[in-house]
Amino acid sequence: MHPMTILSVILAFCLLSCGGKGNKEEAKSTTPAQPVISSTATPEFNADSAYHFVARQVDFGPRVPNTTAHKACGDYLIAELTRFGAQLYVQETTLTAYNGDRLESRNIIGAYNPENPKRILLFAHWDTRPYADQETDATKHHTPIDGADDGASGVGALLEIARQINQNDPGIGIDIIFFDAEDYGEPAFARTAKPDTWCLGSQFWAKNPHVKNYRAEYGILLDMVGHKEATFYKEGYSMQYAAPMVEKIWNKAREMGYGRFFIQATGGSYVDDHIYVKQGRNIPCVDIIYTSTESRNGFGDHWHTLNDTMDNIEPATLKAAGQTVLEMIYNR
Numbered sequence: 001m002h003p004m005t006i007l008s009v010i011l012a013f014c015l016l017s018c019g020g021k022g023n024k025e026e027a028k029s030t031t032p033a034q035p036v037i038s039s040t041a042t043p044e045f046n047a048d049s050a051y052h053f054v055a056r057q058v059d060f061g062p063r064v065p066n067t068t069a070h071k072a073c074g075d076y077l078i079a080e081l082t083r084f085g086a087q088l089y090v091q092e093t094t095l096t097a098y099n100g101d102r103l104e105s106r107n108i109i110g111a112y113n114p115e116n117p118k119r120i121l122l123f124a125h126w127d128t129r130p131y132a133d134q135e136t137d138a139t140k141h142h143t144p145i146d147g148a149d150d151g152a153s154g155v156g157a158l159l160e161i162a163r164q165i166n167q168n169d170p171g172i173g174i175d176i177i178f179f180d181a182e183d184y185g186e187p188a189f190a191r192t193a194k195p196d197t198w199c200l201g202s203q204f205w206a207k208n209p210h211v212k213n214y215r216a217e218y219g220i221l222l223d224m225v226g227h228k229e230a231t232f233y234k235e236g237y238s239m240q241y242a243a244p245m246v247e248k249i250w251n252k253a254r255e256m257g258y259g260r261f262f263i264q265a266t267g268g269s270y271v272d273d274h275i276y277v278k279q280g281r282n283i284p285c286v287d288i289i290y291t292s293t294e295s296r297n298g299f300g301d302h303w304h305t306l307n308d309t310m311d312n313i314e315p316a317t318l319k320a321a322g323q324t325v326l327e328m329i330y331n332r
């Protein structure tokens with residue numbers, strides 16, 4: 001609150017309660033006085049805005065490293081974070097995929113209040129999978145996917161969060177990282193069984209953080225947070241390394257009425273960007289990820305298929321994830 005506003009509130013309070021006649025009722029009131037300075041209200045996450053940020057990414061086409069769509073989308077994300085007042089870091093590097101492919105990659109990082117030692121790290125991957133290898137029809141396995149949910153949704157939610165942070169100083173440091181080359185992991189059809197073939201961008205960042213000795217209190221990964229039928233179970237590794245934060249997030253979500261998405265039960269453990277952030281930087285991380293107990297692969301049925309399109313994305317899901325994260329930032 002602006003100091004002048006606070007002053008006016010105090011002044012108005014005095015005029016109403018301290019001065020004048022006929023105030024006996026108020027004087028007798030047993031209601032305790034409201035604190036004049038309350039904590040900053042959590043801004044309203046605009047789900048339509050987030051949805052728009054998701055659609056804009058999908059419009060480029062599949063964001064597979066070494067393609068023009070990937071390059072153009074990366075430029076777009078840099079421009080958007082810049083527009084939303086973040087201090088930008090772009091880590092440009094060539095990463096090597098499971099099959100020896102050299103991937104021209106960019107981790108795109110926006111920092112708010114960069115001087116504040118108390119920080120929260122928010123992240124998502126922005127690349128999309130080159131293979132629809134969860135399709136039952138094997139002839140489709142080499143077709144890249146739209147990645148509306150798997151990639152664009154997390155980034156879209158974080159862009160809306162960046163837009164809100166730019167308008168409402170949270171009084172804490174926030175870093176938003178869009179990791180590249182998360183989804184170029186070894187497909188089942190390759191059968192090389194190499195370790196650590198997923199999450200190449202976050203693996204690089206964990207070894208080469210954008211600022212020396214980078215620290216954050218904890219991190220939140222948003223992965224597949226836009227599907228209309230999304231369910232977020234408490235992810236196993238998140239429970240192992242960041243259980244108090246998981247509980248805090250899931251409790252807030254329930255209190256805010258998002259219990260339909262945030263399920264009060266532990267789900268599977270998944271290799272995702274959060275495990276490398278934990279391993280490399282020792283930052284406890286929570287993965288908010290659409291997993292399912294009923295699907296064929298543990299994720300949604302659209303996962304790594306040509307059906308991961310905008311048709312399945314709904315603002316209500318983005319809202320549940322995004323508003324909950326904003327609540328973690330502003331009402332901590």
Ligand code: AHN
Pocket residue numbers: 150182183185198223270271272
């Ligand atoms: C694996 O498939 C090994 N992990 C899931 C991480 C992921 C891929 N998230 C989105 N796409």
Ligand code: ZN
Pocket residue numbers: 129150183304
């Ligand atoms: Zn994926």
